[in-house]
Amino acid sequence: MGDRPRKVLLIGYGNPGRLDDGLGPALAAEVEQLDLPGVTVDSDYQLTVEDAAAIAQHDAVIFADAAVSGPEPFYFERIEPKPALSFSSHSVEPTAVLALAEELFGSSSPGYCLGIRGYEFNEYDERLSERARVNLAAAVKFIISVFRTGNFDKVAAEHQSWHRRPAGEPGARAACTASSGDA
Numbered sequence: 798m799g800d801r802p803r804k805v806l807l808i809g810y811g812n813p814g815r816l817d818d819g820l821g822p823a824l825a826a827e828v829e830q831l832d833l834p835g836v837t838v839d840s841d842y843q844l845t846v847e848d849a850a851a852i853a854q855h856d857a858v859i860f861a862d863a864a865v866s867g868p869e870p871f872y873f874e875r876i877e878p879k880p881a882l883s884f885s886s887h888s889v890e891p892t893a894v895l896a897l898a899e900e901l902f903g904s905s906s907p908g909y910c911l912g913i914r915g916y917e918f919n920e921y922d923e924r925l926s927e928r929a930r931v932n933l934a935a936a937v938k939f940i941i942s943v944f945r946t947g948n949f950d951k952v953a954a955e956h957q958s959w960h961r962r963p964a965g966e967p968g969a970r971a972a973c974t975a976s977s978g979d980a
Contacts, residue, residue: 805944806855806906808848809840811863816922817915817929820863820936824913827937833944844889846897853902857909857949859940860891863929864912870932871913871939873956875949878908909949911936 809825811818825840837855839848844860852858864872880900881893889897891908898904913936917926925933943952 804835804837804855804857806837806839806851806858807861807940808844808851808858809838809861810843812842813923814921816917816920816924817926818863818918819923819925820913820915820929820933821861823925823933824861824911824936824940827933828940831941833941836944844891844894846889846894848889848894849897849901849904852894852898852906852908853904855906857907858895859909859911859943859949861911861913861936861940863915863918865915865918867912867914869914870935871911873909873911873939873943873953875953876908876910907949909953911940 807825807828809821809823809828811821813819813822822840825838828836829838829840837851839851860876876892876895878895878899879890879892880896881890891910895904895906895908898906913929914932915926915929917929943949946952
């Protein structure tokens with residue numbers, strides 16, 4: 798996307814009651830307080846098919862989620878629409894939501910994943926670990942710079958060359974998946 802998007806949707810998702818799984822909603826809350834022009838912020842426990850309609854009304858979408866493993870403090874990459882093999886009203890992958898936006902609403906809005914590295918997921922408590930808070934602060938600064946530049950594809954390409962996610966790491970789960978924080 799070479800042109801600066803005029804309307805951007807940021808969806809932070811995850812379960813704030815499961816420690817660092819709340820990184821997506823925490824990012825959404827931080828960005829919402831900034832009241833950035835042209836940026837719509839949404840937050841929820843998980844993505845749903847209804848998010849496709851919201852995506853179709855924006856020029857780009859950023860999905861923010863906790864990452865169980867991978868680079869610190871976060872990674873940022875473009876994702877492509879990919880129809881789901883099956884649907885559940887419980888949760889939908891970001892790639893499937895993009896595909897629905899395209900199929901049902903004719904949307905060509907590009908999607909991006911911001912995976913913020915978390916560390917504590919296996920207990921119930923509404924707090925972020927100290928290391929996750931540090932990563933969240935870095936992600937907030939980064940996302941502000943992304944909105945300022947407006948060239949999401951360039952930023953994603955540059956960021957991917959700096960931070961490569963480990964391929965095939967045992968037990969690793971990428972952010973921006975329906976089960977990313979269900980460690």
